[in-house]
Amino acid sequence: MTNLGGNKMSRHKQIRIALNNCGVIDPENIREYIARDGYLALGKCLTEMKPDDIIREIKDSGLRGRGGGGFPAGLKWEIAAKNQADQKYVVCNADEGDPGAFMDRSILEGDPHAVIEAMAICGYSMGATKGLIYIRAEYPLAIKRLKIAIDQAREFGLLGKNIFKTDFEFDIELRYGAGAFVCGEETALIHSMEGLRGEPTIKPPYPAESGYLEKPTNVNNVETYANVPIILRKGANWFNKIGTEKSKGTKVFALAGKIKNVGLVEVPMGTTLREVIYEIGGGIENDKKFKAVQTGGPSGGCLTEKHLDTPIDFDNLVQAGSMMGSGGMIVMDEDNCMVSVAKFYLDFTVEESCGKCSPCRIGNKRLYELLDRITQGKGEMEDLKRLRNMSNVIKDTSLCGLGQTSPNPVLSTLDNFYDEYVAHVTDKKCPAGECKDLMTYFVIEENCVGCTACARVCPVGAITGEKKEVHYINPEICIKCGACEERCKFDAIIVK
Amino acid sequence: MTKIKTLADLERIKNEMRSDKDLNGSQDNSENAVKIKVGMGTSGIASGARDVMDFLIEALEKRNIEALVSQTGDMGYSYAEPTIEVRKPGQKPIVFGYVDVKKADLIIEKYIKLGEEVEGIIPVNYQTIDD
CATH class of the missing domain: 3.30.70.20 (Alpha-Beta Plaits)
Incomplete structure (x- = not known):
């Protein structure tokens, strides 16, 4: 037995669990998935396990939601299972929207059956017969392969009625998102699927209680589901030996930016940023100097040299002033201006704010304007205080996760690169040489x-x-x- | 297509696939075939993987090399797209990066035919769930 926990005995820094079949099987051929033990977990669940057993197994595995929040998946399933209703829904959130992130797209394009199998298992464990995949229309290849996979699963009797000769029935439909970032927030996602405006609503009620069409609904992200069949095949005790105390398993990251080996990586939780960037990613492009790494997309923050040896997990990244997010990891070098980086993300947030609550709608716009002023050399020292105050107000008062996290790129760059802000304001200089107005x-x-x-x-x-x-x-x-x-x-x- | 009703049905398909039938499941003894997988995720296709796959299928047939060429998803090496995996009979699979049509031609002529090394090999850098 190879010890997968800890890096001491492992030959490689990466372990592919969610990416197990990605780049290995033909995603348009269900037989290749089955040849790699596909649908075995579903078969075992339906014929040998009770719904409670499955939920316990997922809880024991320690699997946490890979979409960003890190909520324990088993607990989510349990709540949805306990709520009684004539109909329940299993939803897959495939509305991947962070700039530079393509983990979910790659999983859906490379291993669509893993998600289908996991959704059926989830349906059985919580008592739902219908699954919905909310996927952005900008992912045509993923949509095509999902459709083929769903058709093949139906043809093989793995979706539909009497699956594995049991009373269990389950089927999956696709719902298309128009690319609004806020629709990755689960309540906004559900409203969008209902044909309403993609706006979030206050939780509670949580979807597990009242979700799609006001029925109990379990929403998990693509990568979360992709882990499920393997957890059930290999056992919770196999899975929970990988990772750190509070974050089990692996995480897929899309490495991008000024890094040599741009691509997908899957590392055990607890791997350090340095290992990911230098050992797997091959270091900085053109051998420039590392400056920062942005994780968590527009909700995350920029981490610096001093964070490079931080073991990556949900809690450590939050403590360091960023977050796991869905897995985008953008590396920056000495030529990147951190004020411009913050401005880039704020520009994104301003564009994507749904406009329902004023802190997010107006506050982010004002934040953007302040940053714009600073990059033009028109900022004052007072602006730096304003940035911080306003960021905190937006975080505290916004309705949903988008506004509650959107100032993070500003706060983390203020914390870690204060001198660079000051240079823009007092010297009217951009040390990285990126702000044209200051050159x-x-x-x-x-x-x-x-x-x-x-x-x-x-x-x-x-x-x-x-x-x-x-x-x-x-x-x-x-x-x-x-x-x-x-x-x-x-x-x-x-x-x- | 017979429906899958039991775990034994899954096992049967697994064994059929193991015994090296071709991708459609028809009887085709391909033990001696070179197996090539082309990374056809969005980034692979955008980098020209489709042309490479078309070329491989055509060139291998013209040159009378028994081979099975299939598509697969993103192998994860976006920086080196298009990527292909080549498995010669009885040998470990090798992943090549930066494969355009010219490079694919070189891989057939040098690596597949003569067993000579071709630049651009991407070493395996991960463990699988079965390791």
């Missing part, structure tokens, strides 16, 4: 031979000077496109 192009007189190449390439006519004489760039007209610097053969133009 000035200069001609180095000694180097300029007066070839006029720069003046000819300048799209706005900002450069003047006679032939064979030193040229001059007018900062009032210059749009900082950099064309002159690129064209100059004498290194006579620099940017500061």
